[in-house]
Amino acid sequence: MSDASYRDAIFSTPLDRVASFSFDERVVACFPDMIRRSVPGYGQILGMLGLIARRHLRHGAHVYDLGCSLAAGGLALAGTLPPDAFRYTGVDLSPAMVSQARETLTAECPDHQLAVVEGDIRAFDFQPSGMVMLNFTLQFLAPDDRLAVLERLYEALEPGGVLVLSEKIVDADEADNAWRVERYHDFKRANGYSEMEISQKRTALENVLLPDTLTAHRDRLAQAGFARSLTWFQYLNFASLVAFKE
């Protein structure tokens, strides 16, 4: 099973107790469908990764994709850049994600240099790189662990390197936030999720996915050393930033 696979029905039946969300085999089996129906702009963000790499990446440089899940970031770059343009390492904590990602990359991009390793990005020994992608991963780390990871990524990036940070975000203003979350739930309904699925997934993600404001992200990036960052994409409560190592 190496392609778009099953429809996400994980929260479609009533659960006595909704367990915390985890990236296990059941999630892996429907992940491409889940993320496309749950993250506004996911396809557009993937589409830009190759274009950002084309502008910022030195020929042959190394790229990290942290919390790579099924290596969608690697597939996106391989769709835009030739095999000698970059080397890619995806890192993920979930063994089920890692084994499925490897299978997909072998089947779909045999000529590109794409590796996936199982590891925890909080303790990973990062090698020098020209680009780092952190797409919807930082939000799953304990808030106190986030700055240290960004500091180590700043160190690992080569001069001229770029970090792409995509996240679910929260508004500081309560009313603005409520509007955005309500429209996000409309987005999920329009993508075929039921009220039960929306509410049980929300419960499962409580205390697991902890979103920051865009201001908190920009401040943290600056604290980690990134003198320049900007939000290049936002769709409801999901955004993507780029930060530069000068």
Ligand SMILES: C[S@@+](CC[C@H](N)C(=O)[O-])C[C@H]1O[C@@H](n2cnc3c(N)ncnc32)[C@H](O)[C@@H]1O
């Ligand atoms: C929402 S998914 C990321 C989606 C993926 N980047 C994409 O664009 O399709 C979050 C991923 O982060 C991984 N993850 C969470 N904490 C991690 C950690 N400390 N180290 C490495 N991976 C982690 C999870 O296993 C999961 O696969």
Ligand SMILES: O=C(O)C(=O)C[C@]1(C(=O)O)C=C[C@H](O)C=C1
């Ligand atoms: O479904 C949600 O509420 C999400 O926040 C989507 C989200 C994410 O943003 O990382 C959460 C878990 C995974 O299923 C993939 C996407």
